[in-house]
Amino acid sequence: MSIETLSLAPIYLPLLGAALILVCKSFFPTKIRRLAEYMGTILGLGLPPVIVLFLYPTLQQQGSIDLVIGSYAPSIGINFSFDGLSILMILLAACVTIPAWIYSRKVGPAHSNFTALVLIQNAAISAISMTSDLFNLFVCLEVMGVVAYVLIASSQKGNAVHASFSYLMFSSSAMVFFLLGVFGLYRLTGSLSYDGITQGLAGLGPSEQKTALFSLVLLVVPILLRVAVMPLSLWLIDAHSKAPHAVSALLSGVLLKIPLFALIRVLHLTPLASGMGLPISWAGTITALLAVLSALAQSDAKKLLAYHSISQIGYVVSAWGLALHTGLETQAGALLLAASLFHAFSHALFKALLFLSIGTTTDCSGNRDVYMLRGANHRLRQEGEVLPLTMLCYFIAALSITALPPFNGFFSKTLLTYSLKGGWQYAILSVAGAGTVASFMKLSRIFLPSKQPFEPIVKESLPRFPFTLHLGLSILAALCVLTGIFAPNLIFFIGTLLGGAYALDYGNQFFFSASNLLKTLYTLFGGIALFALAVSKPGSKVLYRLKAMKSSFSDLFLGFAAAIAALLLMLLQH
Amino acid sequence: MIIERILIFLLFIIGFAAIVAMPNIIKKIFGLNLMNAAVVLLFILEGSRIGDQAPILGDGVKHIVDPIPQALMLTAIVIGVCISALALALAVRLYKATGSLDINVITKRLESEH
Amino acid sequence: MKALTRMKIMLTILILGLAVLPVLLSDTPWPVQARDYLFETAKSDTGADNTVSAIYLGYRAMDTLGETLVLLVSITGTMSILINLGRNKVDEESIGFSLEPEKLPRHSLRTNLIEVVASKLGPIVLLFGLYVMLYGHISPGGGFQGGVIVASGIVFLALGTELKTKLTNTIVLSRIESLSFLFLVLASISGVFFESGFFGNPVKSLQNISPNFIILLNIIIGMKVGTSIAVMCIAMMGGSHDH
Numbered sequence: 001m002s003i004e005t006l007s008l009a010p011i012y013l014p015l016l017g018a019a020l021i022l023v024c025k026s027f028f029p030t031k032i033r034r035l036a037e038y039m040g041t042i043l044g045l046g047l048p049p050v051i052v053l054f055l056y057p058t059l060q061q062q063g064s065i066d067l068v069i070g071s072y073a074p075s076i077g078i079n080f081s082f083d084g085l086s087i088l089m090i091l092l093a094a095c096v097t098i099p100a101w102i103y104s105r106k107v108g109p110a111h112s113n114f115t116a117l118v119l120i121q122n123a124a125i126s127a128i129s130m131t132s133d134l135f136n137l138f139v140c141l142e143v144m145g146v147v148a149y150v151l152i153a154s155s156q157k158g159n160a161v162h163a164s165f166s167y168l169m170f171s172s173s174a175m176v177f178f179l180l181g182v183f184g185l186y187r188l189t190g191s192l193s194y195d196g197i198t199q200g201l202a203g204l205g206p207s208e209q210k211t212a213l214f215s216l217v218l219l220v221v222p223i224l225l226r227v228a229v230m231p232l233s234l235w236l237i238d239a240h241s242k243a244p245h246a247v248s249a250l251l252s253g254v255l256l257k258i259p260l261f262a263l264i265r266v267l268h269l270t271p272l273a274s275g276m277g278l279p280i281s282w283a284g285t286i287t288a289l290l291a292v293l294s295a296l297a298q299s300d301a302k303k304l305l306a307y308h309s310i311s312q313i314g315y316v317v318s319a320w321g322l323a324l325h326t327g328l329e330t331q332a333g334a335l336l337l338a339a340s341l342f343h344a345f346s347h348a349l350f351k352a353l354l355f356l357s358i359g360t361t362t363d364c365s366g367n368r369d370v371y372m373l374r375g376a377n378h379r380l381r382q383e384g385e386v387l388p389l390t391m392l393c394y395f396i397a398a399l400s401i402t403a404l405p406p407f408n409g410f411f412s413k414t415l416l417t418y419s420l421k422g423g424w425q426y427a428i429l430s431v432a433g434a435g436t437v438a439s440f441m442k443l444s445r446i447f448l449p450s451k452q453p454f455e456p457i458v459k460e461s462l463p464r465f466p467f468t469l470h471l472g473l474s475i476l477a478a479l480c481v482l483t484g485i486f487a488p489n490l491i492f493f494i495g496t497l498l499g500g501a502y503a504l505d506y507g508n509q510f511f512f513s514a515s516n517l518l519k520t521l522y523t524l525f526g527g528i529a530l531f532a533l534a535v536s537k538p539g540s541k542v543l544y545r546l547k548a549m550k551s552s553f554s555d556l557f558l559g560f561a562a563a564i565a566a567l568l569l570m571l572l573q574h
Numbered sequence: 575m576i577i578e579r580i581l582i583f584l585l586f587i588i589g590f591a592a593i594v595a596m597p598n599i600i601k602k603i604f605g606l607n608l609m610n611a612a613v614v615l616l617f618i619l620e621g622s623r624i625g626d627q628a629p630i631l632g633d634g635v636k637h638i639v640d641p642i643p644q645a646l647m648l649t650a651i652v653i654g655v656c657i658s659a660l661a662l663a664l665a666v667r668l669y670k671a672t673g674s675l676d677i678n679v680i681t682k683r684l685e686s687e688h
Numbered sequence: 689m690k691a692l693t694r695m696k697i698m699l700t701i702l703i704l705g706l707a708v709l710p711v712l713l714s715d716t717p718w719p720v721q722a723r724d725y726l727f728e729t730a731k732s733d734t735g736a737d738n739t740v741s742a743i744y745l746g747y748r749a750m751d752t753l754g755e756t757l758v759l760l761v762s763i764t765g766t767m768s769i770l771i772n773l774g775r776n777k778v779d780e781e782s783i784g785f786s787l788e789p790e791k792l793p794r795h796s797l798r799t800n801l802i803e804v805v806a807s808k809l810g811p812i813v814l815l816f817g818l819y820v821m822l823y824g825h826i827s828p829g830g831g832f833q834g835g836v837i838v839a840s841g842i843v844f845l846a847l848g849t850e851l852k853t854k855l856t857n858t859i860v861l862s863r864i865e866s867l868s869f870l871f872l873v874l875a876s877i878s879g880v881f882f883e884s885g886f887f888g889n890p891v892k893s894l895q896n897i898s899p900n901f902i903i904l905l906n907i908i909i910g911m912k913v914g915t916s917i918a919v920m921c922i923a924m925m926g927g928s929h930d931h
Contacts, residue, residue, distance in 0.1 A: 012877050015757075019870040026859075026866040069750050070879065072733060076725055077747050113764055120757055127754075135646055139754035142653050146660065146758050150765030153664060156772050158671035158684050165664045169602055172657050173593055176609045177708070179650060183617060184711040186642075190719025211714040218711065553677050557594045558696050561703040568707060576713065583712050587705050595697045616712065624718050629739040630827065631731055638739065640723045645743035649755045652832055656762035659920070663766040 003058055004067040007082040010048035010090050010126035017044030018119040025112040037115050041101065044119040048126065049094040052087050059084060060496070066132075079132040079193040081265075084497025085341075089129035089258055092345055093122055095479060096253035096352045103356050103472030104246035107363075109154050118250070121147040125254065128262050132194045134182050134219075137262065138175065141226070145171050148255060152243045163238035170235050170556045174222035181222075184215030185269075194265055201270040209272060210572075216273050217567045219266060221560065226259040229280065229317050230287040231559035233310045234551045240309060241302040245359030248302065249352035252309045257344045260313075260320060264337075267324055272571075274324065279570045281321025283563075285425045288314030292435035296442065296534050297543035301358050301368045304443060305351070308401065311432060312347045316340045318425055319416050331502045332419070338494045338504055339416040345490075346408040346483060350400035353476040357394040360469060361446065370443055375450025384465040391447055393473040398444060400480050402437045402527070403520065405512070408480050411487035414516050415506065430523060437527020438534055487511070578619060586612040597676045599665045603658055610654035617643040617650075735899035736825040745830070745902045752905075753876060755832075756912060760869060763916045767923060807848020813841035821910035825899045831906040835913030842918035846925065858922055861915045868912040875905060 017040035024036035058065065064083035068074050101118060104110060124143040131137050153164035186192060188208055189200025201212055221232070228236045236256075240248050267273045288311045295307035323336035362368045365379040377391050400409035413433065420426050483490055488507045495504030510516070533539045585608060592605025621643035629641035669675055672683040730739045734746035744752050821834025846856040854860050 012873065015753075015873045016877065019866075019873045022866040023870050026863045070747065072747050073725070073729075076722060076743075078750050113768065117761060117764070120761060124754070124757070127750075135649075135748070136751060136754070139649060139653070139751045139758075142657075143754050143757045143761070146657065146761045146765075149660060150761055150768075153667075153765065153769060156667075156769070158668065158687070161664050161667045161671065161769075162680060162684055165599070165661065165668065168657065168661055168664065169593060169606065172606055172654075172661075173590065173609060176606075176613055177704075179613050180616075180708055180711055182646075183613070183620075184714065187620065187714060187716055187718060190721045192642075208714070208716060211710055211716070214707065214710045218707065552681070552693070554594050554693065554697055554700070557700045561700040561707075564707050565703045579712050583705075583709065586708065587701060590704060591697075591701050594700055620718055624720055624723060628828070629723075629726075631727070631737045631739060638723065638727060640718065640720075641726055641739040641743055642722045644740045645748060646751075648740070648744055648830075648832065649751050652755050653758050656758050659766050660762040663769040667769050 003055070003065060006051055007055055007065045007067070007130070008069075008080070009051045011123050011130075013047050013051075014044035014119040014123040014126070017041065018116040018123075021112050021116045021119070025116075033112055037112055040119065041115060045094060045098055045101065045122060048122075049091055052090050055082070056087060059087070063499075074193065075191065075196060078136050079195065080130045081132045082130050084499070085261055085264070086126075086129040088341060088345070088494065088497055089261060090126050092257065092348055093125045093254050095345075096348050096476075097122060097250060099472040099475040099479075100246045100249045100253070100352060100356070101472075102468050102475070103249070104244075105468040106466035107360070107469055108244045108246035109151075114151075114154065117147050117151060121151075121250075125258050128258055131262070132265065134185065134192045134194070134197070134266075137266075138178055138182065141178075141223070141259065142175060144255065144258070145175075145226070148239075148251060151247045151250070152239055154247070155242075155244045157242070159238075160242040160244075163235075163242045166553060166556065167235045167239045169553075170560070171222075171225060173557075174225050174560060177218050178222040181215045181218035184211055184218070188212055188215070194269060197269050201272075212270065213272055213571055214568070216266075216269070216276075217564060217571065220263065220273075220276060221563050221567065223259045223263050223266070224280070224563065225560065227256055227263075227317065228310055228313055229283050230290060230310070230314070231283075231562050233287065233291070234556050234559060236310055237303055237306045240306040240355075241300065245356055245363075248305075248359070249355040252306070252355060253348035253352040256309065256313050257316070257348065260317065260344075261341070264320075264324070264328075274327075275571050275574055276567060277321045277323070277325030279321075279567060281318050281325060281425070283566075284314045284317030284319075284321055285428050286314070287311065288318065288432040289428050289435070292432045292439065294546060296435060296439045296530075297546040299369050299371050299547065301362055301370050301373075301443065301446070302355070304370065304439060305354055305358060308354075308436070308439070309347075309351055311436070312343070312351070312401070314432075315413070315416055315429060316344045316347065318429065319343070319419060322420065322425075328499070334495065334498060334502050335504060336419045337498060338491060339412070339419045341494055341498075342487075342491055343412040343416050346400065346412040346480075349476055349480050349483065350397040350407075350409055353393055353397040353473065353480060354401070356473055356476070357390050357397065358443075360390050360473075361394070365446075370446055373446045374448050376446045378450065386465070389470050389473060393477045394447075395444075396477045396480055398440045400484070402440050403433060403523065405520070406481075406484050408484040408487060410520065411484055411491075411511055414511055414520075415491065417519075418516075430519070431526075433523045434526035434530050437524055438530035441527065441531045442534065579616070582612050582616045582619070585615070597678055599668065599675055599677055599680070600662075602677075603661045603665065606661070607654065607658055610650070614647045614651055614654075617647050732897060734902060735897040736902050738825055738827065738830075740828075741825050741830050741902060741906075745905050749876070749905070752909070753872070756869070756872060756909060759913060759916060763920055766920060770923060803848045806844040810841055810844035810848060813844055814838060817841050817910075817914065821906055822903065824906045825902045831909030832913055834906070835910040836917060838910060838914030839917035839921065842914065843921045843925075846918075846922050856918075856922060858919055861919045861922075865912055865915040865919065868908050868915070872905075872908045872912065875901075875908060 021036050021040040024033050064081050066081045068077040068079055070077055097118060121144055124140045127140040149164050149168045153161050185197055189197045191197055191200060225232045240251055267276060291307050291311035291314060295304050298304040298307060319336045319340035323333045326333040328334060328337060361376045364383040365373055365376050367373045377388055380390055400407040403409045403413040417426060417429055491504050491506055534543060589605045589608030589612060593602045596602060621640040625637040625639040627635050627638050629638040668680055672680045674680055726739050730742040734742040736742040817834050817837030820829040820837055821831060824830030842855055845853060
């Protein structure tokens with residue numbers, strides 16, 4: 001087995017697993033189907049991360065593994081390039097998919113079709129993180145998207161089907177614009193691989209450069225749509241809040257981040273595109289603030305979490321955009337990219353944990369309204385949970401997202417805001433941090449004791465709480481704690497994966513220094529103050545007005561047009 | 575030369591306008607199909623300018639058209655058809671759930687149920 | 689529609705029209721490198737005369753795999769949405785299915801004419817579909833095109849009443865579908881064991897490249913596409929008669 005074929009294993013192993021599951025579904029009865037599902041999952045979800053880590057020493061020597069699929073000539077075949085970023089993406093996907101799948105065994109959709117679809121999605125994610133070819137990126141993004149549409153609609157309720165329909169129409173029409181971008185670039189350069197396009201775009205005249213710029217914007221904005229930066233984020237609220245819980249965890253955790261980091265290679269196609277980094281970064285910062293204020297206004301628990309997804313992605317995009325603007329070869333750029341990757345990783349873990357634990361809690365209580373629901377822990381005990389594990393996992397995740405030590409959110413947010421130091425973005429992100437604290441205090445009120453009298457819990461009539469549910473939650477919680485404790489090592493590892501020119505040595509002295517701890521304290525107090533403001537009378541009136549603003553189907557496209565217009569205007573000024 | 579591209583552009587814009595402006599969800603799906611058709615036509619038309627024979631090698635074949643856009647568009651057509659099929663199934667499900675095919679009415683009825 | 693909504697829609701269409709226009713109207717001459725390279729080497733690299741087949745089953749076979757995945761996932765999704773229209777619970781155990789039949793009397797739109805003609809035409813269309821599938825490497829055609837024709841042939845058979853064949857039985861069709869997906873994945877991995885990499889032609893090391901690999905891929909893809917679309921169409925018609 002050569003190194004090249006091993007590096008492609010994360011693509012064909014999940015596909016093999018999915019094919020085996022589907023064959024066993026058609027031919028054999030239930031028992032063999034279950035066995036096939038478990039074997040397919042071990043093959044497709046368990047093996048690839050192991051293989052990927054096994055390839056890490058080779059990457060340290062070589063830098064990246066470049067290959068052409070099928071060993072044809074590079075000018076006409078599909079080029080793939082496996083580098084450190086691919087390893088991180090595949091590990092991120094595995095860390096979220098495996099606990100979410102374990103969780104879904106008893107609670108969520110649990111048929112063979114669901115497992116096969118999750119495996120196919122993992123194969124597409126691995127392909128996106130490795131591809132160096134524009135049309136292959138299109139096809140793999142469509143595969144990832146179509147699995148998302150089907151998974152969102154899998155609960156068969158009217159709300160979920162409506163959310164899936166809006167997301168489908170919006171994303172598919174945007175991908176047609178992506179095809180137009182591919183048309184423009186192929187016409188100018190005659191090649192579809194990133195290297196060929198870079199060479200072709202290097203020697204162009206001014207009018208052709210204008211066409212190249214338009215094509216690039218038409219390429220970038222549909223990918224940013226999947227990342228849900230404002231103004232392209234209106235689809236996310238319904239799609240993530242109405243989906244089944246395991247699917248929400250997968251969508252929020254994995255699908256929002258993979259296209260962003262695949263975009264790095266697209267933006268390196270030509271130096272013309274480097275002007276896009278700063279506007280995207282600013283869009284991310286404003287997203288972080290606006291989304292967290294909208295989150296404060298929500299009454300539905302899962303919608304609140306969906307708005308928080310948008311806000312945290314805003315953090316990631318701000319650092320990412322600024323990293324591309326300053327250039328990845330500089331020390332500041334490398335730090336920014338590493339910080340944004342680390343925050344993406346932490347966010348995937350704690351957001352998945354939040355969706356799963358809040359999902360369980362609201363299912364057992366029958367109510368999703370954060371203003372009405374109280375005494376949730378008692379309801380969980382009524383459903384048969386012996387230890388308050390769900391509440392514990394929820395609090396671990398909530399403490400992570402509000403950036404309190406020693407969980408991973410504290411380390412990732414501190415590193416991110418430190419790397420953006422000195423400027424308006426730092427201030428805006430700090431305010432957003434306070435907003436996060438406030439809205440999680442609001443969400444945590446569901447665990448306060450209820451004012452109504454409790455029914456006593458009769459021990460004999462308790463159903464058994466599913467073990468797989470607790471297993472899924474505990475794996476994610478353990479990962480949150482571990483990535484927090486070992487954060488300096490993880491940051492160093494990420495730094496070496498990204499090229500290793502600068503060693504990112506941020507130890508515990510940096511994170512627990514006086515200024516950082518003081519800043520955390522300020523954020524906490526600001527959050528408490530904001531929370532007090534939000535539950536007061538004038539505050540709740542403002543928030544009620546905010547919640548009542550609804551967006552229609554055509555507003556999605558207005559956001560798309562606004563994003564394209566903004567990027568084009570900023571780029572054409574140079 | 576240019577009149578064909580203007581016509582394809584019109585087809586594209588009409589398809590996009592159908593998605594955004596028409597309230598009926600089946601017409602939105604029509605619009606998506608129109609947009610896909612316009613892009614497919616554009617690729618194949620422009621790719622055919624550099625030759626005058628079909629891209630099948632054989633005796634006496636000298637100037638074939640560019641086969642790459644044709645191969646890419648095979649993939650794009652199949653993807654477009656599959657997405658339309660899924661969208662139509664979702665539309666039928668929405669109709670069964672709310673009794674209407676108008677997106678504004680559907681949104682209102684689903685909200686009031688919830 | 690309110691005036692504000694109308695203005696928003698006009699603005700959206702205007703901005704996107706202006707953004708797309710320069711890309712559509714650019715004057716650069718279409719590049720010829722790809723065409724020249726393929727004219728020289730398509731036959732010797734893959735063995736096919738049809739250069740389009742050489743591209744999408746040889747050089748860019750990964751895109752074809754992705755396209756098959758989109759087909760698989762969307763048909764799975766469509767079927768699960770349509771099946772549950774007639775029922776309330778999702779029944780995982782059933783490997784056969786039928787939709788709630790249409791409320792119209794069964795034969796009100798299906799006249800005798802349709803049934804007789806369709807059942808007679810069915811085998812002819814199937815034969816034509818198989819021809820298009822198998823000759824994809826030397827004439828226009830291939831797996832997808834032939835597969836769709838095969839699907840319509842199966843639908844013709846299902847519309848007619850003379851034949852009660854296994855071919856219109858949804859269980860048999862879904863078994864063929866899942867087997868052909870497995871064979872497709874195995875065929876793509878086979879290159880790994882023959883030293884030409886993932887999706888490489890396993891018989892590449894031979895001197896005279898024969899188009900066998902392309903023919904094999906065409907057959908597998910044709911079966912997959914044909915049976916999955918036929919399953920969906922038959923399910924939409926209300927299940928098979930003799931289920």
